[in-house]
Amino acid sequence: MTNSAIQTIMNHRSIRKFKDQPLTEAQIKTIVDAAQMASTSSYVMGYTIIGVTDEKIKEQLTAISGQPYVQNNGHLFVFCGDLHRVEQLGTTEQQAAMEESLASSEQFIVMTVDATLAAQNAAIAAEDLGLGICFLGSLRNDIHRVSELLQLPERVVPLFGLAVGYPNHEPEQKPRLPFEVVYHENKYQPFEQQLPFIKQFDAQLQKYYEKRKQNRRTDNWSNQIIRKFSNPIRMDVTPFLHHKNLNKK
Template identity: 55%
Template sequence: MQSTLETILNHRSIRKFKNTPLTSEQIDTIIDAAQHASTSSYMMAYTIIGITDPAKKEELSRISTQPYVKQNGHLLVFCADLYKPISKASEEEYVKMLPNLENSEHFLVSSIDAALAAQNAALAAESLGLGICFLGSLRNNMGRVDELLHLPKHVIPLFGMAIGVPDHQPEIKPRLPKEAVYFENEYRHPQNEIDAFDEKISAYYQSRSSNQRKDTWSDQMRRRFLKPIRMDVTDTVQQKGFNKR
């Protein structure tokens, strides 16, 4: 088992897995680690759904358009969940709770709770020698994922995580320099650091062992925000009772 810092600093996304299912002990360890993440006000406002049904894996893979969504050792879907915390409320209490349930604060709280749990799960998996890949691509059709998993009101699917025995070893992708993400006392525009990082990431893309290309971080971000993406997510989120106020 690797040290915590070694595990963190060696992280890379794995998109090709061996055909080796996770053991029940591995799954239990990963979920236990997820459950020990920090949680706002002891709400534990998330749910983790393990996908073992091959047909559901297949459909989620089609939604994601990524083959490793079905070809992995185990697939998890992380959900923001405000249903469990209020599941024993009376109908009268529920009506009074709605403005609170539907506000942006609790949308953020439940999403952050799920993200913290997921990061713990990722660290646990990697410390066991497994690889992981986060799957925001499940939001390509958030409504269909919601239907497929039979999620009640006040529960939404946020992202997935593919876990398994790595079948490749991609290079660690460079990160922005510390000076571009850590400021003291106030925000500072890090233009010089971004320019230097663009040069670094351009060299990385041209020298890596697979999927070589000519690109920069700023160009990637420019393309991302110029093209509308997943514009149906807002409607789905609000229909499920989140972020309406």
């Protein structure tokens, strides 16, 4: 018997070109309902999902991200880590008692993990409906401005976007790191044991880049990652989190 959930997951690829066809209200509801069924730490459900339908806001988010599919999609979801709701449940005295916990790195991790688990459920649900998706970390290019545009209160952070829609292209599936690199049994395996598999993967990925239909280039994973981490980006995120009274302790 074919497991449709596993098949959906294994067929994943990022879609960056969508047809000019909006999602229905029923599709949006199904995707959000699926997101809410994700696991959550201590039942906090520390996230809020904002659906962006205002074209003026989408235009400004597109300018921030530099990616046209932030605007040209069937629906744009923005996943936010949210501890504002938790704080507002309490009286003034209770809020004071919660302050140290709310500002801690632990609770920042909790809300980020909660939001990410929910988003992955949403992505799988969308793909199971025959739609395509693309995650959008590029919204953090100007995290302050995104927060202003979405009118996010204290302790709410825009983590990433999720563009969803009807695919208008069929990109090749990009390879992933070998099993032996990402799965370690009982203890972390020395890098020297991972390296032969990484070299094999570099060769595989170089062939992929050279043969794919669009944006062909000569490159591999190791060089790509070294370049990425040699060029620090979004260094304003940490002070932004502190401004939101998050991740401070």
